[in-house]
Amino acid sequence: MESATNEPAMTKPRAVIAGHASFAAGLVSAVQQIAGKGDGFVSISNAGLSGADIEVTILQALDASSANVLFTDLPAGSCTMSARRLQRSRPGLVVVTGVNLATVLEFAFRPLEESDADAAKAAAEKGRATLMVFP
């Protein structure tokens, strides 16, 4: 176990992940296990929330974290619908839907000096490329 003085500094969340049930929390947990970078993300579940409440919850998470990137699970999902609505009032917000673990991991390792949009694009490309079928 690392001593307190050797603990890495807490990473400021750079993105919010929103999805069905425990999807987002699961991704963050996996990123933490693989790379120790789970604190770079805030997770949101849509469980039990109306569309309007999902929007409010995402907005609060964005405001609290100052994140400008939002990952969602399904293009047709309620989190994506809310995210697209939020883009009207937050023009700088980058939304990536269809996210998988490889996408989030790649994003976690993108340099901080890279723009949010460029980092999100690179992460989405990585995630797309890792989807494979082994017949």
Next chain:
Amino acid sequence: MPIALYRIDDRLIHGQVVVGWGQPLELRFIVLVDDDVASSEWEQELYRMGVPPEMEVHFSDVASAGGALAAYSADPRVGLVLVGDIGTMQRLVANNPTIIKTLNIGGVHHSPGRTPRLRYVFLTPAEEDGLRAIAAQGVEVTAQDVPGARPVPLDELLSNSADA
């Protein structure tokens, strides 16, 4: 072919509708009846983007939905009619008393003044009266969020307690 499902869902088009019901029903079109969405091109585009290419989305306000429902019911493809709240469905049923035979409550989520009846159904007294009024017109009303769940009849729904 009659409309496969008349659904109340405050999230409107989302995963449960497009995937959860859409895939097993082989859904090919959704009629979204909502006065606000019907008057907003931006909202309509948003919902169109959320469905797969093989699925059409039609938009209507309540007043003009009446005539359209008969036409949609004659469409040979499988369709679903979707509204966001009980009041809208009440108006739709009142305007089309012979077309709508069954009603699916798919999601009416928590907000102040509502009592929990199921994990995904919270109702105000006025909304409960609205559902009773719909049922009194001969519509079979059940709550069921996804196809694999048990349809909960209206009487049972309204007698459910908070921890249902």
